[in-house]
Amino acid sequence: MTTANIDARRLKKRAETALIDRLIAQESLGPDGIPCLAAVPRDRPLDSQGHVGLRVWCKFCVAWHLHGMGYGHRVAHCVAAESPYNQTGYYLVAATGGQS
Numbered sequence: 001m002t003t004a005n006i007d008a009r010r011l012k013k014r015a016e017t018a019l020i021d022r023l024i025a026q027e028s029l030g031p032d033g034i035p036c037l038a039a040v041p042r043d044r045p046l047d048s049q050g051h052v053g054l055r056v057w058c059k060f061c062v063a064w065h066l067h068g069m070g071y072g073h074r075v076a077h078c079v080a081a082e083s084p085y086n087q088t089g090y091y092l093v094a095a096t097g098g099q100s
């Protein structure tokens with residue numbers, strides 16, 4: 001791997017870390033006590049028509065959770081057994097401050 005490739009990967013990782021920090025900071029609780037997670041578009045379209053799903057960062061799985069199109073309540077499917085999201089699910093809400 002070239003030095004340029006390594007630098008590009010570091011820059012991408014730094015940008016993703018900043019995005020994750022921003023999304024975690026925007027998590028809130030809805031009026032029903034169910035978490036609201038800030039969602040951004042997925043990296044790749046869902047289909048050849050360019051439909052784009054949403055993703056949220058899960059601080060319990062320490063991974064992205066991928067969803068289809070549209071905001072609203074979702075089942076979490078957390079792989080982290082201790083995740084409270086497994087009890088309530090969460091709402092996908094639009095992230096503020098940019099979409100990526």
Ligand SMILES: [Zn+2]
Pocket residue numbers: 058059060061062065076077078079080083085
């Ligand atoms: Zn999770």
